[in-house]
Amino acid sequence: MTDWAAIKADFPVLKQTANGAPLVYLDSGNTSQKPQRVIDAMSNYYETINANVHRGSYDIAVKATDAIEGARQKVAAFINAPSSIEVVFTKNATEALNLVARSWGGANLGEGDAVVISEMEHHANIVPWHMLASEKGFELRWISVKDDGHLDLSNLDELLDGAKLLSITAMSNVLGTLNPIHRLAEAAHAHGALIAVDGSQYVPHLATDVQAMGADFLIFTGHKMLGPMGIGVLWAREEILEAMPPFLGGGEMILNVTKEGFTTNEVPWKFEAGTPMVAEAVGLAAAIDYLNEIGMDEVRKHEVELTAYALRTLKERHGDKITIHGPSEPAERGGVLSFVYDQVHPHDVAQVLDQKGICVRAGHHCAKPLLRTLGVPATSRVSLYIYNDESDIDLLAETLTEASDIFSF
Amino acid sequence: MTDWAAIKADFPVLKQTANGAPLVYLDSGNTSQKPQRVIDAMSNYYETINANVHRGSYDIAVKATDAIEGARQKVAAFINAPSSIEVVFTKNATEALNLVARSWGGANLGEGDAVVISEMEHHANIVPWHMLASEKGFELRWISVKDDGHLDLSNLDELLDGAKLLSITAMSNVLGTLNPIHRLAEAAHAHGALIAVDGSQYVPHLATDVQAMGADFLIFTGHKMLGPMGIGVLWAREEILEAMPPFLGGGEMILNVTKEGFTTNEVPWKFEAGTPMVAEAVGLAAAIDYLNEIGMDEVRKHEVELTAYALRTLKERHGDKITIHGPSEPAERGGVLSFVYDQVHPHDVAQVLDQKGICVRAGHHCAKPLLRTLGVPATSRVSLYIYNDESDIDLLAETLTEASDIFSF
């Protein structure tokens, strides 16, 4: 049995107060908090072995190189990648998605081609395709989202017909919806398309196995999984990476440079131009260790229970005053709850909650096309992680009534 | 008078031993070490106000936003930029140079155009131009490097004729040469070209004033200036940034996204797609504070003195056995000394030095075209910073003789 109270105590931010009240952090879908151990791992790196990697032959340079390559192996194991050379470090998920679009897409997409995405994508999985499409002239097709928060897959074959890539989130950052990636991968492959999976919301919360998923690309971001900001991950099958042209040019990614041209380094370094974020890789590795010690199945179980509790509590307490978007079954969703409360604008909801130290996000959550489909300009969003517990939900439910009091018409 | 011993004591790595010997770090041109205060600033950020920025209205989100925007202002002031909105955070200098190439270059360069760079550029200021040139068909022209380590500017007007951009390093990472940026900027502007200055080696060591330089773009990187890895800076004049198309697509950089397209956010956020590296910005701001407290003029004075000492000591001790590349006048150069020692291969030199805890870099220093011009396949490189002193140079000079002993023919 996991001692969730002990886990909560590992997170120094949660010992802070905000506006005089103890901090209740319900915005992990935005960025997660970091256990002391992750913070210390990075400090320790800078205090003991900081050096540039892959370039120096001296002692700390070797140790720093081992640190980043060790982190790469840890990441690979965490998602069950066949080889660590399939793991590319980027600065965040957004850069990783741009890398896929510009490098793979730039080489493979042209007029007459199509890329399929869904209405529930984060802007990071929309804008790179818009940018590339306006340059290359391919078609961007959209899988619709149904009222129940699930993808409308009724016309999937039609959408995939002639498509070269399906790029889709494994879990919605607004609705919490878990998408049937394995089924989508099979459908994409049946149509000769590849599948890129945006795991930014999934990898931090559920055990991930790229091979079982049938994914060709997986994208995620360190800061949402207890790791630091400034590091993201692109995983792709080796043969795909091998065939892709480079993305950014500079040191590390070359084998040779002359005045006339250059040759590229091996994967994954081919895609890692310039000095990499070694401390952040060390922090991400420490975060993975931390999650592995709890066990991703325990993490998931905790979140399903807490999500169920939240859905139940908010409904019991606020009834028709609250509209919670997304699947109603906790097992079909992650711990992300978007809601609209009693005609109070989400920004005002967040403001009222903030006065009690409760951190929730209000807005479009970088998913404007989805909000347009939902027919709401903005929502309030609660997103849970391992350091949350029922008392956080209770305080949330309690404080919402204050918003009602101020804004009742 | 600066107390340099006290400064050295601020750097925890320098209290480590390597191979049983106290660490002597002479590779700051590769990456610098971090004072405890910078390390602590980042830990403190994660322990107290970590949140995603520009998105949340709650207390710690506001503080985190203030932290990154405050860092932006600090960076702007450090280089005397007219406005902080001209400062774009990237993951490193390499990304910043790619941003200039892809965004500005992509929009402005085509067949018949030319970009001028120099033979002493780092690969980060070469490969992005090779990549873009092969796509857009413009010409890449090279300013030669003379035997004395200075640029050959005799044919500058010819090279700039019809050029749209001069992209050049302010200080060579191999030779230490300080280039006449102001004069180059005037020449570029006289020909209707813009000038991009790679300040990666310059900004950490000399007081920088983009307005006095006459620069249009300035690029530098946090980890070489006592700051963390994972953050770089692109500065450009506001009107130039305004006119540039976006670089990476995703969250933060948009104003609106629909299924049909998107509109971009204001500068600088237009160029900062995805969750930014807030902790790293906080660390960079702390590094700038630290440098400002010493004073950049003091930093420069220390390094000129130490460079003079190193040039003198190595020559006195090793005479013709050692060839030191680059300008012979300490005032014309930074504290970067590339040398070839007694036919011992630089990699072997570094290995021997490592046994005494001395960290130097051996190789091509990501400047292969320059090494080809110098006619050497590799050099050993010593690069100095504020925590180095004469005893470091003495130990270096002493230990080099051991390499001689092993490899004497």
Place this chain on the structure above:
Amino acid sequence: MPGLEDLYREIILDHYRSPRNRGELESPPAVKTEGFNPLCGDEIIVYIDVDDDGLITDIAIGGQGCSISQSSASMMSAAVKGQTVPYARRLIGAFKGLMSIHEGEIGGDGSEADMGIELSIDSGDTKLGDLEALKGVVKFPVRIKCATLGWNTLAQALDEASPIT
């Protein structure tokens, strides 16, 4: 520590609940401009009719957003309706000045704001007084962009309707 009562003054809630000049104008002839707050998704649409004498003869406000953005736009509409374009421009400057104190601190550009102009510029219209109620917003820095959204959108509309020559 600022409390919610600093932000949600009664007069603000009143404008939020009963927005003035809510609606659309036919465009053309009206000038229509849209403003977005990319952070929270708030949206203000400003329609103005400006006659040949440079008088803002009519104004209407569309869009959606939080209590602050909506009430600020509502107050703004009441304050500039029937006024001249130069007056409206000065008022925008004055209002942004009021809001710029913190924005300047966190990196926004407050320099353009005309801090010299008092909100109580000569006008019999008591609606100006209402604007003072928005002062509390300055204590909640993220909400400043909500409060100024309508004003920036109006500024754009004015530039279109009556370009500065």
Place this chain on the structure above:
Amino acid sequence: MPGLEDLYREIILDHYRSPRNRGELESPPAVKTEGFNPLCGDEIIVYIDVDDDGLITDIAIGGQGCSISQSSASMMSAAVKGQTVPYARRLIGAFKGLMSIHEGEIGGDGSEADMGIELSIDSGDTKLGDLEALKGVVKFPVRIKCATLGWNTLAQALDEASPIT
């Protein structure tokens, strides 16, 4: 803590000072391949002549680099000259096996190395014994790439001269 004497064995320094088979072969008919170590700039050029029976009748080594890369290539050239292509391939596998212990640990791919083959494969050529001297390199992980550079280049040359069918 490994000392320099583990790395710079006398036999290694001997090959470094007096490299065997240094030079060029006319190409064609010789196969010429180049290998780079992007980290340090070392460069090895391997020329081989392979006859119709699959015998490596001649080999020459060009390029430049550190004592480890040069001596390793020199020893390699001595070890495979006059031998068959399959023998050379097995030797490459064995050598990479010797070097892979740490490479595997830090993320390199050691799996392809044929660990089963002893370096002392049946051959009267005493040069094989010399190769054992490179074992010390494993204690200096960054130098492993120096030691294997020539061998990887030879592997490429063999693939070109005598493609695996």
